[in-house]
Amino acid sequence: MDVAGLLVRFGTVQAVRGVDLRVHAGASVALLGRNGAGKSTTMRVVAGVVPPTEGRVLVGGEDARTRALAVKRVTGYCPDVGGLVPRATPWEHLQLSARLRRMPPGWEARATELLERFELTGVTHRVTAGFSHGMGRRMSVLLAAFHRPRVLLLDEPFDGVDPLGVEATLEVVADARARGAAVLVSTHLRELAVEACGRAVVLRDGAAVGDVDAHDLGGEAGAGAYRALLG
Amino acid sequence: MPGPTAPSSADPGQPAGPAARRLVAEVLRATTDLGPLIGLRVATLRGRSRSAAWLGLVALVLLTSAAVLGPTLLPDRPAVRDDLLPVLPVLYLASLGITVVVSMTSSGSRELLPREQAVAFPVSATTDHLGALLLAPLNLTWLLQAWAVLAATSYAVGARSTLAAALLPVLAWLVAATALAQVLAWGVEWLRRGAHGLLLLGTGTLLLTAAAAVTLLTTDPVAPLLDSGPARWVAEGVVAGAEGRWGPWSLVLSGLLVLTAVGLVLGGWTAGRVARRPARDERGADSAERPARPLPASDLAALLRTDRAGIYRSVPMRRGVAVLALLPAAVALLAGFGWHMLGIFPGLVASGAALLFGVNAWCLDGRGTVWRESLPVAPRTALAARGLVLAELILAASAVTLLVASTRAGIPTLSQLVAVLCAAVVVTVQVVTTSLRWSLRRPYAVDLRNPRATAAPPLVMVGYSSWLAVSTTTTGLLFNLVSGAPWWWSPLLAVFFLSWSGLRLGRVAAAWDDAGTRARVVGSVAV
Numbered sequence: 001m002d003v004a005g006l007l008v009r010f011g012t013v014q015a016v017r018g019v020d021l022r023v024h025a026g027a028s029v030a031l032l033g034r035n036g037a038g039k040s041t042t043m044r045v046v047a048g049v050v051p052p053t054e055g056r057v058l059v060g061g062e063d064a065r066t067r068a069l070a071v072k073r074v075t076g077y078c079p080d081v082g083g084l085v086p087r088a089t090p091w092e093h094l095q096l097s098a099r100l101r102r103m104p105p106g107w108e109a110r111a112t113e114l115l116e117r118f119e120l121t122g123v124t125h126r127v128t129a130g131f132s133h134g135m136g137r138r139m140s141v142l143l144a145a146f147h148r149p150r151v152l153l154l155d156e157p158f159d160g161v162d163p164l165g166v167e168a169t170l171e172v173v174a175d176a177r178a179r180g181a182a183v184l185v186s187t188h189l190r191e192l193a194v195e196a197c198g199r200a201v202v203l204r205d206g207a208a209v210g211d212v213d214a215h216d217l218g219g220e221a222g223a224g225a226y227r228a229l230l231g
Numbered sequence: 232m233p234g235p236t237a238p239s240s241a242d243p244g245q246p247a248g249p250a251a252r253r254l255v256a257e258v259l260r261a262t263t264d265l266g267p268l269i270g271l272r273v274a275t276l277r278g279r280s281r282s283a284a285w286l287g288l289v290a291l292v293l294l295t296s297a298a299v300l301g302p303t304l305l306p307d308r309p310a311v312r313d314d315l316l317p318v319l320p321v322l323y324l325a326s327l328g329i330t331v332v333v334s335m336t337s338s339g340s341r342e343l344l345p346r347e348q349a350v351a352f353p354v355s356a357t358t359d360h361l362g363a364l365l366l367a368p369l370n371l372t373w374l375l376q377a378w379a380v381l382a383a384t385s386y387a388v389g390a391r392s393t394l395a396a397a398l399l400p401v402l403a404w405l406v407a408a409t410a411l412a413q414v415l416a417w418g419v420e421w422l423r424r425g426a427h428g429l430l431l432l433g434t435g436t437l438l439l440t441a442a443a444a445v446t447l448l449t450t451d452p453v454a455p456l457l458d459s460g461p462a463r464w465v466a467e468g469v470v471a472g473a474e475g476r477w478g479p480w481s482l483v484l485s486g487l488l489v490l491t492a493v494g495l496v497l498g499g500w501t502a503g504r505v506a507r508r509p510a511r512d513e514r515g516a517d518s519a520e521r522p523a524r525p526l527p528a529s530d531l532a533a534l535l536r537t538d539r540a541g542i543y544r545s546v547p548m549r550r551g552v553a554v555l556a557l558l559p560a561a562v563a564l565l566a567g568f569g570w571h572m573l574g575i576f577p578g579l580v581a582s583g584a585a586l587l588f589g590v591n592a593w594c595l596d597g598r599g600t601v602w603r604e605s606l607p608v609a610p611r612t613a614l615a616a617r618g619l620v621l622a623e624l625i626l627a628a629s630a631v632t633l634l635v636a637s638t639r640a641g642i643p644t645l646s647q648l649v650a651v652l653c654a655a656v657v658v659t660v661q662v663v664t665t666s667l668r669w670s671l672r673r674p675y676a677v678d679l680r681n682p683r684a685t686a687a688p689p690l691v692m693v694g695y696s697s698w699l700a701v702s703t704t705t706t707g708l709l710f711n712l713v714s715g716a717p718w719w720w721s722p723l724l725a726v727f728f729l730s731w732s733g734l735r736l737g738r739v740a741a742a743w744d745d746a747g748t749r750a751r752v753v754g755s756v757a758v
Contacts, residue, residue, distance in 0.1 A: 010754070047605045049753060051746040068746055072607040081757060085599035086680060087544040088537055089521050093602075099526055099533040100606045127544060128599075129680055130517030143602065 001046060001151055001182050007054035008041050008206075015041040017206040019055075021184075025150075028173055028183035030193035030214055033203035034230055039186040040080045042203070043155045046184065047077035060150045073101065076149030080156045080186070083140035086129040090120055090139055093128070094146060101147045114142045118168045133160040138168065145172045152176045152183045158192050170196055190226055194218040202229040254496065261357035261499070268343045268354070268362060272688065279673050280691055287694025291374070294697055298378035299398065302386035315387045319469065320462035322380050323401070325565075327408040327462070329376040332558060334367065334409075334416030341366035342683045356503035360413065364498070367409045369689040371586055371696035372558070375579075377405055388473045396480065400468030403487035404461075410494025417501035424508035461490075510682070516546050517680070530608050534616035537603075541595040542620065547682035548587060552624065555583045556631035563636030570640045570647035574710040577629040577655035578703025581662040582696070584625045589666035590695045591686040592617045593756045594677040600757040604749060614743045617670075618663050618736075625659045646721070650714035653725040657710070658703045660732045665702075667739045669695065671748060674755035 003021040007014070016038040023029045031039045044050040045057055048064050048071035057064035060074035084093065094111045097103075115121045118138040128136065141157045157169045173196045176183050187193050193200055194214045202210035210229040217226050276284050343362030344354065367373060380401060388397045422428050468483030521544075527533035542548045559579050588595055595617070596603055603613070633651065637643075643651070675687050685692050706728065713720040742748050 010751075044601075044750075049601060049604045050750040065746075069607055069609065072605055075605070077602070077605040079598075079601040079605070079757075081598050081601065083599060083602040085537055085541065085596045085603065087540040088599075089523075091523050092521070092537065092540065095523075095526055096533050096537055097606065100530055100608045125520045125523060127517060127519055127521060127540075130514070140602070 001060070001184065002058040003042070003046065003055065005055035006042065006045060006052055006057060008038075008045060008050065009053045015206055016045070019201075019203065019206075019208050021201055021208070023151075023182040023184055025180045025182055026177050027199070028177055028185060028197040030197035030200040031184060031186040031203060032188065032190065032193055032200050032217070032226070034188070037203040038206035039203055040155055041206075043077070043080070043153050043184065043186050046071075046151070047075050047079075047153050048072045049077070049079075074149060075151045075153055076144035076147060077153045078137075078140040078144035078155055078157055080159075083143070084128040084131070084136055087127050089123075089125045089127055090115065090142075091124050093139070093143055097143060097146055103147055107147075110148075111146065114146060117171065118142050119164060134162055134165060137161050138165045141169050141172060145176065148176075148179065148181070150181055152181050154184070155186045156188070157185065158187055158189050166192065173197075190217055190223065194222065202226070204229070204231055257355070257357050257499070258495075261355055261361050264354065264358045265343070265361055265365070268358070269365075272343060273690075276688060276690065280675075280688065283673060283694045284688070284690035287690055287692070287697060290697035290701075291693050294374075294378060294701070295381070298382040299385050299394075302382050303390035303394065305386065307389060312387055312389065315383060316466075316470075319384060319387060319466045322383055323404055323408075323462040323465050325562075326376045326380045326405065327412065329372060329558070330367075330405075330408045330412040331415050332554065333370055333372050334363075334412045335419050341369070341685055341689060342681075345678065345684060346681055347678055356506050357499035359506075360417070360499045360502040361495075363502075363683075364410060364413055364495070366689045367413065369693045369696075371582060371700055373409075374693075374696060375700065380405070384469055388469065391473065393473050393475055396475075397469050397472035400465050400472060400480070400483050400487065403484055403491070404465045407487045407490040407494060410491045410498060414494050414498045414501055417498060417505050421501060421505045421508060424505065424510055428511065516544060519544070530612050531616055531619075534608065534613055535620060538595060538616050538620040541679075542588070542624065545679060547684075548679065550682070551587045552584075552628060555580055555587070556628040557635075559583075560632040560635035563632065564639055567639045568636060570637075570643035570651065571711055571714050573633060573636055573640060573647075573651045574654040574714060575704055575707030576632050576636060577625075577651075578658040578662075578707040579700075580629045580632050581625045581658045582699035582703050584621065584628060585662045585666045585699055586686065586692065586696060587624075588679060588686050589621045589662070590669045590692075591673075591675050591677060591756070592621065592666060592670040593674055593752050594679060594686065596756075597678060597680075598757045600753050604753045610743050610749060611740055614667065614740055618667055621666060622659050622663050625662060626655065629655045629659070644714075646716060646718040647714045649718045650710045650721040653721040654707050654710035657725050657728040657732075658706050660729055660736075661706060662699065662703065664732045664736045664739065665699070667743075668735065671739060671742055671752060674752045676756050676758040 001021065001023040003019060006016055006019040006021075008016040019038065019042055021029070021042070031042060033039050041050060045052050045064060046059055048059070048068040051068065052065055059071045062070040062074065064071045088096070091111070094107075098107045098111075115124055118141070120135065120139060120142065123131070123135070128139065131139065137157060137159060138161060141154060144152060144154060152173070154169070154173070158166050161169065173183050173185065183197070185193060185196050194217055197214045200210075200212055200214045200217055201208050202212070209231075212225075216222055341363055342349070342359065343366060344352070368377070381398065384398060384401050385394065388394055419432065423432055464483060464486070468480055471477075471480040471483065527536055542552070559576050563573065563576060593600055633655070673687065673691070677684050677686055679686075687695065709724065710721060713724055
């Protein structure tokens with residue numbers, strides 16, 4: 001994943017102004033920053049959902065501006081809000097994804113394994129409208145990882161998730177890295193970012209203000225460094 | 232549970248004190264609270280939405296003026312007027328019936344502030360009730376019946392200096408009927424939320440329908456209705472106003488004002504009771520198990536399945552679809568329209584379906600829209616799926632309406648049959664095209680799980696309703712006209728309309744192909 005000089009404007013609002021980001025295969029990078037820093041917009045651009053206003057965005061070798069559909073094929077994206085169709089069941093979400101991503105026969109075993117890992121087996125055929133926030137987050141992470149994408153994009157995957165869900169998400173990130181996928185995790189939970197990722201890019205007011213080794217942001221010393229970057 | 236987030240002083244458990252004083256204080260507080268809530272609603276309308284809302288209001292005023300003044304410009308036919316006068320009470324009663332159905336189908340009518348936004352504010356049940364009453368007229372069915380009643384009365388009275396006075400009891404009746412319908416709607420909602428509520432309501436509806444059917448088949452339905460109290464009383468007020476007999480006229484107006492006041496107070500009280508009961512069937516739908524089905528055969532089939540789930544698994548949507556099919560059917564059945572008039576019904580059904588969700592079609596997935604947009608599927612396939620589910624809903628509901636209506640319409644000529652079928656296809660394509668265009672231009676974040684939610688802000692819905700009512704009725708009337716000509720006139724007219732709609736649909740598809748447009752829509756509906 002190669003992002004250079006990314007700029008995103010919504011009318012008169014400049015949501016992202018000059019973000020450079022590179023994530024290699026097998027690496028994981030955390031996007032950190034306060035609310036409104038531009039993390040989710042950057043993730044949406046990389047997922048092919050929002051077109052960049054300016055800049056270069058290559059995902060799995062595909063240009064997000066001109067080949068958004070190809071970008072969607074190589075990515076797995078867990079959006080920051082909701083991310084689930086209220087009247088569809090988890091199994092129907094998986095079916096839709098399997099169908100549109102042309103997954104080969106046998107995808108059901110992978111789906112079942114992930115549902116077990118995220119402890120959602122009991123609600124496989126229940127509509128997601130009644131899900132708690134944490135259940136919805138877990139299901140969104142599961143859907144992003146389901147088709148073993150080359151680029152895994154997780155936007156606030158730990159938000160409101162219980163410790164077992166956090167553990168399952170960390171496993172998904174580790175698995176993705178192990179099979180050579182590039183992983184981008186957007187979160188405001190610094191300690192979990194340090195645990196999940198090797199590098200961290202800090203955004204402030206839509207621009208990248210730091211690109212550091214994730215471990216440098218761990219512990220008390222890391223908290224101070226992080227606060228300094230946030231200004 | 233929609234609505235109130237703060238107790239009402241009309242509720243039990245409030246500090247003791249003279250009941251009348253508490254009631255007055257509560258009504259005053261609730262009325263005062265309406266101001267900021269309306270202000271917030273208006274403030275959230277920006278850009279194109281604000282223009283649409285203004286257009287809606289202008290259309291509302293113009294169409295209401297047309298309904299009142301238009302009939303006075305028609306040629307004066309005393310025989311027709313004499314025939315119409317005795318039927319006015321029936322129209323007033325029908326108006327009450329329609330208002331009741333409109334309120335009941337939206338689980339106690341619309342919300343001034345959506346429940347997910349209202350949780351942060353102390354909104355009492357009385358405020359919620361008053362807000363629902365204010366929004367009640369912003370509904371196509373309500374508006375159509377109001378315009379029909381005003382137009383019929385206006386024609387019956389004729390152009391004379393006392394026309395305004397003669398219409399005043401009708402306006403007061405519409406207000407009183409809305410207030411009373413609201414009480415009934417809260418009552419039904421309270422019952423529905425109780426133990427075995429659905430069973431009780433289902434049985435009650437069946438018994439009422441059976442009783443109505445027996446009455447229709449065994450007696451002249453008009454005679455007993457004519458003798459019924461309040462509607463006949465309103466008609467007497469109209470005649471008194473027209474003739475300048477101010478004594479009886481004032482008496483009728485005062486009576487209607489008292490009825491309205493009773494409705495307001497009772498409604499606030501009942502709304503408080505409803506607020507304390509959880510909605511069982513909606514909770515049941517949220518936790519329902521759905522057995523797995525085989526993998527869909529194509530991308531389009533997969534998207535259609537997901538879109539259909541959004542409609543038919545939602546309790547409020549199911550209720551809306553049922554009303555959409557059965558209410559026009561009931562009107563057609565009671566009025567006994569012939570085939571030469573049935574062409575307008577598909578347009579009414581199509582407009583209703585569009586207002587259910589079609590005018591803001593991308594809100595069907597709620598926040599799931601972002602995930603769906605991240606899936607690798609051609610944008611036009613997603614657009615086609617959304618258009619097709621709307622089209623099939625309209626056609627299915629139109630089919631039910633026409634089937635029921637045809638039982639009293641007699642045997643059609645070939646021209647009449649072809650005209651009605653062409654009208655159904657044309658208005659379906661027209662409404663789908665218009666809905667998809669509006670959905671792209673003005674997307675809104677709406678939680679359709681809430682049975683009291685509307686697909687767009689209420690003021691914008693007025694604009695949409697008016698436009699749809701005028702355009703589809705005009706189309707329907709054109710097909711009614713050609714139903715008297717040779718049969719091949721209707722397909723020719725249909726080809727003209729469909730070509731025009733096809734061009735517009737092409738423009739909508741081209742706009743949807745643009746990633747920036749889709750990002751704006753997704754960002755708006757998935758907040």
